[in-house]
Amino acid sequence: MEISPASSALFLGALLLYLAGAVLPLFLRGRRESAVSAFLPAALGSLLVVIFAASVIVSGSAIRISSPVAAPLAVLDFSLYIDGIAAFFMLIIGLVALSVSVYSIGYSESYYGRHSVGALGFLVNLFVISMLLVTATDSVFSFLVFWELMSLSSFFLVVYEHEKPKNLRSGMTYLIMTHIGTAFITAAFLVLYLQTGSLSFDSFRGAAAQLPALTKDSVFVLALLGFGTKAGLVPMHTWLPKAHPAAPSNVSALMSGVMLKVAIYGLARVTLGFVLPDSPGDAWLGLLMVMAGSASALFGVLFAAVEHDIKRALAYHSVENVGIIVVGLGLSVVFMSYGLETLAALALLASMYHSLNHAVFKGLLFMAAGSVVLGAGTADMNLMGGLAKRMPWTSLFFLVGSIAIAGLPPLNGFVSEWLTLQALLSSYQVPNVVLQLSIGFSSIVFALTLGLALATFVKLFGISFLARPRSKGAENATEAPRTMLVGMGLAGGLCVVLGVLPLVATSLISSSFGFNMGLVSGYPPFGPLTVGYTAAGLKSLSEISPPEVLVAAASVGAALLGFVTVASRGRKTIVRPYSTWEGGFGPLGVRTEYTASSLSQPIRTAFKWFYRPHTSTERTYFSDSNHMVRRSISFVSETKEVFEEYLYSPTTRAVLFVLDKVRKIQTGKINSYLLYVLIVTAVLLLLAALQP
């Protein structure tokens, strides 16, 4: 299929729409007008981006858009190059931005009066534009410019509700960490520049095959550190659970769903495009990624399990899912270094499918969480409950998102989990025992992560939506406005489609990454996914075909219904509602219900070695002589964030200690500063003189 020049017009048109959405609300007042003028163009622009990206992928050819003004210096090259990989990530951006934009039309209205909706619209549109341009650029300089723009606009969005000092602190942490990441990324690019002498990605790609081993390793590690910081890999993840909850929920959806994927895009570009793993000596790089990924996954979900702030828990789950994506990428690198092309394609497919899935269902979950926070007035799960009856649509969407993220059939999470597991199980083909065993152990960690994820979402959905409301806010909760529901519905529908018709996504990914895997057969889009195995000389095929599973389930359901009806004829049974059985103690209240903390208590105790909880009990008495009558008892149990306590705090303390000592040279007197100048000049002259 030929790409017509209209396609680049689509892209530029989308950019213009975003710009309109950024600028318009700054001029309009009025609740509805500012919200609509900010996000309706954004929604339309996202739709254009989706169409554009899909057409680039389907056509199989890349698009180059040169900047209209000639670059004064070679380094200031702002031309765009959109190949299949960039188009795929643009598709992700577009899909999530579409649902979030529609959602934001209703959501941002709630900020009217307290904060500037125009500023929100401006920043969000800028954010999306910068993310799109990051994926489209072709040279280091423009990449860094747009990357920085992305970081800055998201920083301002994080501190949007700046009246809460906690948000300001979170924003500062985020700003610092993201710039540390950017520093590493710049370092990686600089190493490549030193090697190739040019700043354009094209030349990096061309030189990839001849890179010496040391360059490869250093670029790889630097890129992993840099992009990993932005993506939220452990141990660089500490900003994520602070920043994502602080931002408004539509922004959290964008940051968690899309910005993390842009970091993955960078990582994928560098590790698979610029640093080709083509010899077994490169396998350790992939193993590093697999281990970092599984550690992230496990730590992320462990921290999520004990959170009772709904948005913080979702943020920790993002850390977990990024870990899963990186595991897939790492496996791909390992397989590529041993020349196992089909398996590398499988692992990459799993990783990219999970990126798409995570973007969609995390966006959905954050949007639903935003709706809950708006309706119930709190983000603390211990104050929620009973929302399923009061906010039926939101609870349905949250349930869909929970089933998706827990990796349960028939939704999309299951498909990418299946693919990742198949990739892990295929590691027996790697002819190196150490690698095989390490990947095997990582897959056990992976399975533990999946189990814990299921448990935490039981808690998240169950405590927030089911049972009795635990506070006045939850009792009086109201359903979200219609545009928010439509936005969530879009994302939910995507979850279903991606789960039931996996071939749609797999063919998109295969053609965008340029591999033809023979994985897909049958009648697209309804065919099965297939992976081949060999053991003891026997070949077998593992397949899943979600449509067939649904058909089977539907027939089972019909059969069961028929059986139950037939078997219970002869006596008409009724269903009576009555108050919950309370064991004879009298009517139940809120205090007898389970809370989020109590639901996760067995997990917290089982993993005590990880959480190291501090507990303290304080009792006050009415009189010191009689300790039987207590005035109050308070019990506090807190789990420290392991990395903050053992990695970041000591490092920060050490740095501050050293800086304190250095501070002594700042005396505040001009004379001493001048003395420093004098001494330094004299020393310099001395050195110059001593040089032969």
Next chain:
Amino acid sequence: MTTLLADLITLSAAGLLIATFGVVVRRSFIGWVSAYRYQSVVLAASTAVVGYSTGFWDIYAAAVLTLVVKAEVIPRLLVRVTSGVEGDLKMEANPYVSIRLSVLISALLVALSYGLVGQVLASARLDVLAQAYLPVSVSLFFIGLFAMVSRRTALNQVVGLLIIENGLFLFTTALTHGVSLIIEVGILADALVGVVISAILLTRMSQTFDTMDTGSLEKLKDD
């Protein structure tokens, strides 16, 4: 002729050094200003010598400009603007380094600059002008800096700055045989404006805080 030239060069260099010492020993602001005036005159003479030896006419023009601005305009301006300041504030009561010690240190600095620059010059092949003036200019620079370091009063530090500027001017003139006239004018204008501004600011400072002791700036430091 050449011997006359050589004598003139040596003489002017010596004159500059003497003038600089003259600045160092003074205690009061007025004394500094007049010593600076004297130094500027000698500087103008040196510049004229350079012009004479190279034959560029714009160096003569630069010499005249130096004479006019540095020897006349700036000292007058300084005195005029700071006339509002009380007299005893302009007296260097308590310098960080006592006058006697600073004379010794200045001598050391001169020796240092001669030694160091001599080493550097040995490798580069420069003509007699540079050989004579470069060490002087470097020592001017150091002494000016040292003066700023050792004096407490802000006004006196301004004079130190001016001495540094003199040294730099001599450096460039000797090395490149005259800078383009336009740049020369620019630099002079820069110095002029800088002096005026700092003088006004310092006057203000003395009126507000009743002191010009830069040591008390330390109290601004947030500890």
Next chain:
Amino acid sequence: MTYGLAVDAAVAVMQGIAVVALAPLLTGIMRKVKARTQKRVGASVLQPYYDLLKLLHKDEVVSDQASWVFRSAPWVVAVSTVTAALFVPVFLPFSALSAAGDFILVLGLFALARFFNMLAGIDAASAFGGIGTSREMMMSALAEPGLFVTLFVVSLTLGGTNLTSLVGAAAQSGVVLTASMLFGLIALFIIVLAETGRLPFDNPATHLELTMVHEAMLLEYSGKSLALVEWSQATKQLVLFALLVNLFVPVGMPVSMGAGPLQLGAGSLAVLAKLGLLAVLVAYVETRIAKWRLFRLVDLFALAIASGMVGMIFFYL
């Protein structure tokens, strides 16, 4: 391999009906064995059938705090469990739906059922439900890696995750268990005990808040819903036992469907016998031990995971 749509469908339907029909019998056998070893006569082996049919005729009482999740959960649980049963070759070394789903899908469907069970537990806003759900959360999270490591060992030894080919490969390799498969068997046995809610993990006969896990989640159910959930649990138990038996002790199982009706029939009878033996074994084990303290169970799970890892190591080295 498919044998034509009609044959496939017929086989699938028959297998599904057989599994669902026989599941309560297994429970009955286990209760009888326990009773006998406790020197009681015990109820008839068919008692679970009577109980389930009785429940279908009873009214239901639903808590007024519960939402639509509570009401729909039994159906979701039943449909997903029985659907999973269709993918597992229980009596024949063949499952018609192996082209549509493999081992991982079966585990995923069981997880879906578990998810809804856990949700239903807290929906009634009673503290007992919370007890069950919180304990089940911990145990299911720890059972997952155990299941997966077993899957890994099986996949390495027998090749892949397609259940038909796995069972066929197992039948082909005969009785001899390799060292890695032995460790895998230990791991799977422990995990099966956990998943089916047997001692020492959970006591299916108790309603004391100290000891119940699965029962606590079902406490609020009555009538048809309770019948569906109980039946699903029994079906899951049968399927897991069948997996254990067919993968690790494939005596008498014909290698493939081309073996002729006599051999297939003999194979089915062999499977029935093995299932019965396994049920007796599990029941006997249950009478010998007591329920363990909840946090001691973590050690047992760790043992299962470790056993699986050793099996993996043995395979690679």
